[in-house]
Amino acid sequence: MENKTLGIIGGTGWLGRAIAEALLDRGFLRPEQLLISNRSGVSTFGAGVRLLADNQQLVDLSDIVVLSVRPEQFRELRINARGKRVISLMAGIPAAAISAATGADGVVRAMPNAAVEIGQSFTPWYSAVNLDERDRDWVQRLFECVGASDELPDEDGIDYLSALSGTGPAFPAMLQMALTNQAVAAGIPLAIAQRAAQGVVVGGGQMLANRDPRQMIESLMAYRGVTAAALQSMADQDIESIVGRAIQAGAEVARRGL
Ligand SMILES: NC(=O)c1ccc[n+]([C@@H]2O[C@H](COP(=O)([O-])OP(=O)(O)OC[C@H]3O[C@@H](n4cnc5c(N)ncnc54)[C@H](OP(=O)(O)O)[C@@H]3O)[C@@H](O)[C@H]2O)c1
Incomplete structure (x- = not known):
């Protein structure tokens, strides 16, 4: 070509x-x-x-x-x-x-x-x-x-990944919104909540560019402190199955056809 x-x-x-x-x-x-x-x-x-x-x-x-x-x-x-x-x-x-x-x-x-x-x-x-x-x-x-x-x-991988990587900034944007809204609900002023949430998603995302996320989580859990408590709460609520169901819902639309 x-x-x-x-x-x-x-x-x-x-x-x-x-x-x-x-x-x-x-x-x-x-x-x-x-x-x-x-x-x-x-x-x-x-x-x-x-x-x-x-x-x-x-x-x-x-x-x-x-x-x-x-x-x-x-x-x-x-x-x-x-x-x-x-x-x-x-x-x-x-x-x-x-x-x-x-x-x-x-x-x-x-x-x-x-x-x-x-x-x-x-x-x-x-x-x-x-x-x-x-x-x-x-x-x-x-x-x-x-x-x-x-x-x-195989082609089915395209339909599945349409709902994962094809969504681009969608999942981080949703996380950033949730972090902002929860901070505001907890009494943090909106502008500060927005900056704090953006720091997590954008700054944290950049750190992950060259690091292994599993090692990152393991080392943060090892502190047994504030971050570990928050991460443990997400794990107890089965964050992976929430993510899995979200991607499957999108993939089903791609597989059914638009
Ligand atoms: N955007 C994303 O994040 C994303 C991610 C993954 C996949 N995709 C896929 O990428 C494709 C394009 O998405 P997009 O977001 O780039 O859409 P878009 O911004 O709406 O662009 C569509 C383009 O098609 C042109 N167009 C529409 N009808 C046409 C026709 N009959 N003949 C010639 N040109 C025509 C439009 O220009 P005129 O209005 O001037 O005709 C415009 O340039 C979609 O099929 C989507 O599923 C998008």
Whole structure:
């Protein structure tokens, strides 16, 4: 897929634009290798990147087509991608449905998250067709332009991880809100509660970038103090099964289809 032309349908959206910008910034693609389509005709890309109003024209001019529209918008696309590789970023649309609707020869499903914006997405991907070593490496390097990436051996993993890593900042945001609300309920002024909760989620998250969370918990539990009491309370309430049920609820939606 080296030196190929990449077309992104929906390349001006949240995910599509961040990925496209990263591919250019990292030198993965030259501007003339990138095509974008949308309905509004509005784009922030500089000279060289072609913006098209006609999705079929984008498909015809591209070697590889990325689908970065919302799942419900996919049904309105009427494209014939016979002979092309398609990479779908859409949640809840199986590779077989994408092949059937577009005629694409090979479909790759990938599930980035909102952290593409800061180059820190984790992006699992799955190919419904056998890729040779060069093509596999190309897909992997493409998603490494926006963070870390791994190939998955089965498609169900994409649906499961849609509800885990695909949610990006959702779980930390919910934790931060809960910490803030509980502090306010305990009488801490709102602005201080917000700063304290942000310190836990953002500062704590950064510390975990290079540390093992199990070791971190074990060493904090070993103090047998304030932190240990709080963590023990969460463990007694089976925090893992709460998390597990939340992810399964999301994964069921992805598996059922959007
Ligand atoms: N955002 C996330 O955190 C996230 C995480 C994981 C997966 N995803 C998946 O990524 C996909 C894109 O999500 P997003 O958040 O980037 O959505 P978004 O910001 O709404 O972007 C959608 C893009 O598609 C374009 N579009 C819509 N209909 C079109 C059509 N018929 N032809 C051409 N372009 C069209 C829109 O531009 P116009 O309005 O100008 O047409 C826009 O550029 C979704 O399928 C979602 O499941 C998103």
